[in-house]
Amino acid sequence: MAGKFLLPVFSFLMVIAIAGCATTKKSVTGDPSGRTPSAEREFRAAWVATVANINWPSKPGLSVDEQKSEAMALLDLLHKNNFNAVIFQVRPHCDAMYRSDLEPWSYYLTGEQGLAPDPYYDPLQFWIDEAHARGIELHAWLNPYRAHHPAGGPVTDASIVRKRPDLVLKLEVENYWWMDPALQGTQDHSYNVVMDLVRRYDLDGIHFDDYFYPYPDYNNFKDFPDDRSWQAYQASGGKLSRSDWRREAVNTFIERLYKGIKAEKPWVKFGLSPFGIWQPNNPPAIGGGFNQHETLYADAKLWLNKGWIDYYSPQLYWPINQIAQSFPVLLGWWKDENLKGRHLWPGISIGLSPASRAADETVNQIMVTRGLLPESPGVIHWSIGPLVNSPGLVKAVADGPYRRPALVPAMPWLDARAPAAPTVTTKTADGNLHISWTHPDPSDVGRTVVYYRYGSQWNQNIHGNNVTKDEIPAFIVNRTLLSRTRRENVKSADQAFQKLDSIAVSAVDRFGNESVISKMAVTGLTFADAPALEPVLAEFYDGMRRPPLPVPAVTPGVNVLVDDHLDLIRGKRVGLITNPSAVGTDMRSTIDILATTQGVNLVALFGAEHGVRGAQHGRIFSGGDKDPVTGIPVYSLYGDSWAPKREWLDSIDVMLFDIQGVGSAWYTFK
Secondary structure, eight states: TOEEEEEEEEEOOOOOOSSSOEEEEEOOEEEOOOOOOOOOOEEEEEEEGGGGSSSSSSSSSSOOOHHHHHHHHHHHHHHHHOOOOOOOOESSOOBBBOSSSSSSSOOOHHSSSSSSSSSSHHHHHHHHHHHHHHTTTEEEEESSSSEEEEGGGGGGSSSSSHHHHTTTEEOOSTTTTTOOOTTTHHHHHHHHHHHHHHHHHSSEEEESOSSSSSSGGGGGTTOOOOOOHHHHHHHHTTTTTHHHHHHHHHHHHHHHHHHHHHHHHHHHEEHHHHOOEEEEEESOOOOOOOOOHTTTTTHHHHHHHHOSSSEOOOOSSSOOOGGGOOHHHHHHHHHHHTTOOOOOOOEEEEEOOOOHHHHHHHHHHHHHHHOOTTTSOOOEEEHHHHHHHOOOOOOHHHHHSSSEEEEEOOTTOOOOOOOOOOOOEEETTTTTEEEEEEEOOGGSSEEEEEEEEEEEEEEEEEETTTTOOOEEEEEEEEEHHHHHOGGGOSSHHHHHHEEEEEEEEHHHHHHTTBBOOEEEEOOOOOOGHHHHHHHHHHHHHHHHHSOOOOOOOOOHHHHHHHHHHGTTTTSSEEEEEEEOOOOOOSSSBBBHHHHTSOOOOEEEEEEEETOOOOOOOOOOOSSTTTTTOOOOEEEEEETTTTOOOOHHHHOOOTEEEOOSSSSSSHHHHO
């Protein structure tokens, strides 16, 4: 089986609607009681890398519908788990994930640099629209100097390598090209690319990561080949050392870009995410590490000291207990260097192995950041991939620090004036309070917050600037009271339900400033309007009798594969030998887990004659019968050679065999 290999797989109840559809007018009046609600403030972002198809799209050449579906799934994941920003890579290497007159369409979209999606659409505009519809900020992430990446296919006539050979230099690693940062032409070109994006798109931010001059291994650890521009600088009378000259080129570009963005659209944030250590021994407790100041020629401390950014996200990709590169020590040092009071939102690495360690470390780093930076907390998660592939990690974050939605912290150094408050109208229908709003200046609104209260607990929904209405349940099940009351003692609706008693709506401008919040009491709503009592009690108490699944003592093999080793099968056609007893930690079938994991292409199932689902779905009568749940073809390993047939294997690249099931595979399969 040339080209094949085997891998073992180690072993508030939801809203209750009021019966009927009649619209009932309920008044909403000023509520003088209780405290004024306020939303939490925290930056909760994830990087979405497009270079080498790391996160999106999953491979070049997907159909437009497939690309859109993958994008919406990623944004849904962020929205569901109360993230409020996405850092989307729009320029991996002098190419474009959007319509551009300055640079070609990216290879990672279509598999050919310069080729537009067909049917045509603008991926960046799609991402912006879908993010804003979910109340999520979108920051456009660019690499300022990378000209071509080895994963980006061959260099074509559309590439800057061919169009502007005067600006680019070939590195020692094959098919790697870099713009010369010291050239005025390079600075002008990248500046124009950024400003074109700022002018044409409704962006919330522009973002650079740690790539300035290339990392040494990209050039086989030889010095950057900029002799021509260096000699020209010397000939012109330049007095700086070569290192200082390189740093000055980057400094000049960063300062120019920050001022340019603020002149065009002051509310568009400029964020930088440099390597996490400025120089070794800074602070003294940091005993080692890569020296970006002397190798990438990135004077990251200077940019923060000068305030040439709106948020700073040093990549602190080390565990809290790694003494030589301590996360809290480094974060504290960067905090002390934040002389202009900009936002400091560290980048954290969430892809640790095993996944349980990643969950603990991620939550701990979020909490450490909150403790050190209480006035403006936030982190950026590298990357969205572990969030997609590790349900346990997502659950730990969503049930813990991100259990409530949050607004992005404001930028008072740019604008501290609050916008006007919206005008709000309400009515009740179908068991919900329907809220709509208008604003005297919609262009001044970035988000709208709808606060609502049952009893003493305020909650909030955060909406994008293209949303003008919301629906809040008039009643929710009082889970706390019911959980400590015997069913036969619940006699009335006021025991079983909590009634919506107050709401408030505010506008938040593009700088993060929130308008006046005026609370309004919901009046005229009585428990006589509540849902029928008995069905609710039956559902609640029946659910209490069903014990929750125990926490597993071991991690099943399919979860180990998905959480920690997905790269082994990503992009390959996968076959699975399995049986009905093969499940994950949530007791779902291994088949269903793999079939619904993004990036896994499960194309064939192999099992005993009784099938892969058990008695419910009967025997496998012929090779290629469709699994009734996923539609994937199923092949029996009984009969003939008692092994997969050659023609079945021609359609797969990887065979997973499941050894966590009951019994031994050697008794059943050859």
